[in-house]
Amino acid sequence: MNFFKRTIPLLIAFVMGVLMAMQYYVPHKLSQDLLEIVTRWDRIIAGFAVFIGAYSLFHLHWTRIKRRVEGWGYSVFVYFGAIITLIFGLINGGKFFWNDKQDGTMFDWFYYYIQVPAGATIFSILAFFIASAAYRTFRARTRESTVLLIAAILVMLGRVPIGNYISQYIPAVADWIMAVPNLAAKRGILLGVSLGAIATSLKIIFGIERSYLGGGD
Amino acid sequence: MPFTSHSFGIILGAGLTLAIYSFLYQDNPAFKIAENLYVGVSLGYTIIITWFNFLKPDLYDPLIVPVFSKAATKEPQYALLIPSLLGIFMLLRFSKSLSWLSRWTFAFVVGLGAGISIPRVISAFILQQIKPSLQPVFSGSETIFSSIDTLLILLGVISVLIYFIFSVEHKGAIGKLSKIGIWFLMISFGASFGYTVMARVSLLIGRIQFLLKDWLGILQ
Structure with a gap:
């Protein structure tokens, strides 16, 4: 049984990893077709993965409702929002879900008038939280933190008209910070991350990194 | 304004916007209702879009329809x-x-991702990032400032990379270079912070415009 539970998954990862790494260096139609087929398979599997996420969320809120934990009533709104969106999505403007998606349906209405405004507002609220966090943490205690503080202030001022009113050089300095020291540091980080990603990928392919198998037998 | 689905949508959107902003004062039921409704609608939206964009065109149409429909012209x-x-x-x-069977799927996805990423990361990130870092400092047409910028970028990339080498003790020349790397990183973090704040502020401006223009009609 260990063969099915451990050896086969490691074999699948090895075969797929080697095959797809080789595929890049084979400029043939068959190689391109293979890439197209497996990425399509990957999309299908990702589609199934969405149902795992949906189940987890539904299960979490159902448990909250069932156990009547504090604030369980709010979980009802998760169900309400999800079910009503699913119903209108499946009805698909009267054409139903087995036909192509129709435009201008109630499903789209939910998207434009609930999801878009609520999503944009939640993300815009972060402006206040970031400002409040910055007020508490941005203290020029060391030279390094002073550099961080000055860079942040210059970039912020350089992106708004008031920066230009204060000094015509501020937007130019902000652009220079983004284009030179910021670019250099980002490039260094990216190179480090890329080398790390390659090392991790090789460890997965050769079965050294097995955490994706989870615990147990 | 006549009462249409659009005008009702604007009122609903404005209500949700105000309910979410009410959190800035303190946590309250209006915010929690809006938040949970948003989570629910997003979940429903994700499932439906996954069906229409991935499962239907990639699985249902080419496999299920030809098997069960007599009118289908294509082979399953x-x-x-x-x-x-x-x-x-x-x-x-x-x-x-049977949960162990899910390992086969994870092995397929992880192996596929690992295999695809190795050559593409080498090509798109490592080689493409090294190339512009190793430009000639002076080839005749640049100003002195652009030559200094090219040198600064090279110094920044090398010093940041050295800072991330933890297998060597940061002493002497390595220590000094890694210190320079920290300075470059601090400038970059500050710049990223400023950039993120401005992106969020522009979203905030968008929401205020929505309230004042689309909902109240004060702005024209």
Whole structure:
């Protein structure tokens, strides 16, 4: 049984990893077709993965409702929002879900008038939280933190008209910070991350990194 | 304004916006209702879009429709049974006795991702990032400032990379270079912070415009 539970998954990862790494260096139609087929398979599997996420969320809120934990009533709104969106999505403007998606349906209405405004507002609220966090943490205690503080202030001022009113050089300095020291540091980080990603990928392919198998037998 | 689905949508959107902003004062039921409703609608939206954008065109139309519809002109693509099976195996994660089958799916996805990423990361990130870092400092047409910038970028990339080498003790020349790397990183973090704040502020401006223009009609 260990063969099915451990050896086969490691074999699948090895075969797929080697095959797809080789595929890049084979400029043939068959190689391109293979890439197209497996990425399509990957999309299908990702589609199934969405149902795992949906189940987890539904299960979490159902448990909250069932156990009547504090604030369980709010979980009802998760169900309400999800079910009503699913119903209108499946009805698909009267054409139903087995036909192509129709435009201008109630499903789209939910998207434009609930999801878009609520999503944009939640993300815009972060402006206040970031400002409040910055007020508490941005203290020029060391030279390094002073550099961080000055860079942040210059970039912020350089992106708004008031920066230009204060000094015509501020937007130019902000652009220079983004284009030179910021670019250099980002490039260094990216190179480090890329080398790390390659090392991790090789460890997965050769079965050294097995955490994706989870615990147990 | 006549009462239409659009005007009702604007009122609903404005209500949600105000309910969410009410959190800035303190946590309250209006915010929690809006937040949970948003989570629910997003979940429903994700499932439906996954169906219409991925499962329907990639699985239902080429495999299920030709098998069950007599009017279908195309042959069923039976090879799609493999990802379907792997997808079902993944759902078995919730079964105590068969959850081990989900490992096959994860192995497929992780192996595929690892294999695809190695050559592409080398090409798109490592080589493409090293190339502009090693430009000639002076080839005749640049100003002295652009030559200094080129040198600064090279110094920044090398010093940041040295800072991330933890297998060597940061002493002497390595220590000094890694210190320079920290300075470059601090400038970059500050710049990223400033950039993120401005992006959020522009979203905030968008929401205020929505309230004042679309909802109240004060701004024209």
